[in-house]
Amino acid sequence: MSGTLTLAAGWIQTGTGLGNDIKSLIFNVAIPVLCGIFVIVVGWKTKAPGPTIMVVILAGIVWGLSSNMGALKDKTTEDIITYNGGSSVSRMDQ
Secondary structure, eight states: OOSOOOTTTTHHHHHHHHHHHHHHHIIIIIHHHHHHHHHHHHHHHHOOHHHHHHHHHHHHHHHHHHHTHHHHHHHHHHHHHHHTTOSSOOOOOO
8 A cells, every 4th residue: 555645634624614613603693692691581580670781781792892803803913012012123132
């Protein structure tokens, strides 16, 4: 038996595709559904407008931040580069 045998021919691409699909499912379906369930359960259990309004605000924050992960990643990267002195500044050891 000569030649090479690739055992993971399509499995790597399949795993990557599943990872992207699962990430999309979590951010586009699971988080909004869980936020909605959280609001309904707290509203049902407390039957008071104050805690329910606070839960709606909290769920909105969680949902909003999770839907803007790309923008947050870019902002964090920009802050780190700025904090480190930028890309054009050279540092010398003292």
